[in-house]
Amino acid sequence: QVRLVESGGGLVQAGGSLRLSCAASGINFKLYTLHWHRQAPGKQREVVATINSAGSTNYTDVVKGRFTISRDNVQWRLYLQMNSLKPEDTAVYYCNTKFRGSDFWGQGTQVTVSS
Secondary structure, three states: OOEEEEEOOEEEEOOOOEEEEEEEEOOOHHHOOEEEEEEOOOOOOEEEEEEOOOOOEEEOHHHOOOEEEEEEOOOOEEEEEEOOOOHHHOEEEEEEEEEOOEEEEOOOEEEEEEO
16 A cells, blocks of 8 residues: 655744655555645645656746755655745645556645744
8 A cells, every 4th residue: 555654844944944755655666756745724735846766856936946856765765855945835745646546645744934
């Protein structure tokens, strides 16, 4: 069974940094494209960053140059390094993958950035 568990969120001041992690199980981890999404209160969930099995990455424009997605195919972990954080980055962050046609999500980790 596919399971994703996020961790690493917290409260930081604007300009600070956090590193989120997502532990995966139930899949052959290295074969799958992985995503970070976020959802702020009153907002729809949005894709923040993507990394495919070859390590190619994509980012939404508002985080380019500040966030870095990476993966460890030995530890079966997905990471999101977030630098120069802004209050607008405040959200619950989720890792996600699609497996056999279905989306799987972690429980989310809260990131709060104070002004």
